[in-house]
Amino acid sequence: MNPTALITGASSGLGYEFAKLYAANGYNLIITARNEEKLQKLKDELNHIEVTIIPKDLSQPGASKELYQHALDKDLTISALVNNAGFGLNGYFDELSLQEQQDMLQVNITALTELTHYFLPSLKKAANQGLPAGILNVASTAAFQPGPKMAVYYASKSYVLSFSEAMAEELKGSNVHVTTLCPGATETNFFKTAKAENSKLTSSTMSPQMVAKAGFEGYMKKQRVIVPGRVNRVSALAAKFVPRSVAARIAQNMNSANS
Ligand SMILES: NC(=O)c1ccc[n+]([C@@H]2O[C@H](COP(=O)([O-])OP(=O)(O)OC[C@H]3O[C@@H](n4cnc5c(N)ncnc54)[C@H](OP(=O)(O)O)[C@@H]3O)[C@@H](O)[C@H]2O)c1
Known part of the structure; x- marks a missing residue:
């Protein structure tokens, strides 16, 4: 029997690429996002495997x-959980809508945490049955330093990285591994949604295909943290060595518009 992967945010960008990669590697899929039409298109593309669509607004x-209950009702068990759904907002904290920032926390942090909690028993069961079982959480290079002008987004991704690394350690020995992907700027709808299309962040980007491939391969190799791209790895490393105030100033500059 094919293993099943649950992928959040599968309607576009990295999630869409993950769906194709897991499908190509023999997984059936449960795919979720808000845009049902795009999910249906993806399902039509992946007609060689079983794809279940569960549309949800994770904010x-x-x-x-409800997503977990839906999977339970359909008797669907998973051996891979890909917590990919997420978004950012560009602007000063007090000038951005509080509601939109709360929605971001709900999607980037709360939903990811809850889904991990709900589906962990299923992942452990799969591991006990000898299936490869794991979690792939999508953080960001934003996780490595504070990010003025995207303060809540950067903080949310620090949470994802910290939580995921802690889970990787807790689950050591359970045969459920946890991989965290920390992409830098990637050509997806992210910058449009974040209203950051003119920011300096967009001056050097990677393709979603390359980033998802790096994440998937790292997941298959059970790596703990993956930073795709040499420039991103250098900046992630540099953030460890400069004072946090300096790193914050550099991030603020990157989050600002090209002049
Ligand atoms: N692109 C980058 O530069 C970059 C860099 C570092 C990390 N990341 C992270 O990569 C992940 C994927 O983003 P992406 O770059 O692929 O951007 P994207 O193309 O905008 O995709 C975001 C996905 O998340 C889903 N999503 C957003 N809000 C949602 C909600 N309220 N409920 C359910 N699903 C929701 C979207 O689906 P619907 O709109 O259909 O709901 C979409 O499928 C995110 O966690 C992001 O933070 C991106």
């Missing part, structure tokens, strides 16, 4: 539980 409290 709504309770959505993760």
Whole structure:
């Protein structure tokens, strides 16, 4: 029997690429996002495997539980969880809408945490049955330093990295591995959604295909943290050695518009 992967945010960008990669490697899929039409298109493309669509708005409290319940009702068990859904917002904290920033926390942090909690028993069961079982969480190079002008987004990704590394250690010995992907700027809808299309961040980007491939391969090799791209690895390393205030100033500059 094919293993099943649950992929959040599969309607576009990295999630869409992950769906194709897991499918190409023999996984059936549960795919979720808000845009049902795009999910249906993806399902039509992947007609060689079983694909279940569960549309959800993960910014709504309770959505993760409904997603879990839906999978349970359909008797779907998973051996791979890809917590990819997420978004950013560009601007000063007090000038951005509080509601939109709360929605971001709900999607980037709360839903990811809840889905991990709900589906962990299924992952452990799969591991006990000898299936490869794991979690792939999508953080960002934003996780490595504070990010003025995207303060909540950067903080949310620091949470994802910290939580995921802690889970990797807790689950050591359970045969459920946890991989965290920390992409730098990638050519997806991310910058449009974040209203950061003119920011300096967009001056050097990677393709979503390359980033998802690096994440998937790292997941298959059970690596803990993956930073795709040499420039991103250098900047992630540099952030460890400069004072946090300096790193924050550099990030603020990068989050600002090209002049
Ligand atoms: N692109 C980058 O430069 C970059 C860099 C570092 C990290 N990342 C991270 O990579 C992940 C994927 O983003 P992406 O770059 O592929 O951007 P994207 O093309 O905008 O994709 C974001 C995905 O998240 C889903 N999503 C957003 N809000 C949602 C909500 N309220 N409920 C359910 N699903 C929601 C979207 O689906 P719907 O709109 O259909 O709901 C979409 O499928 C995110 O976690 C992002 O933070 C991106």
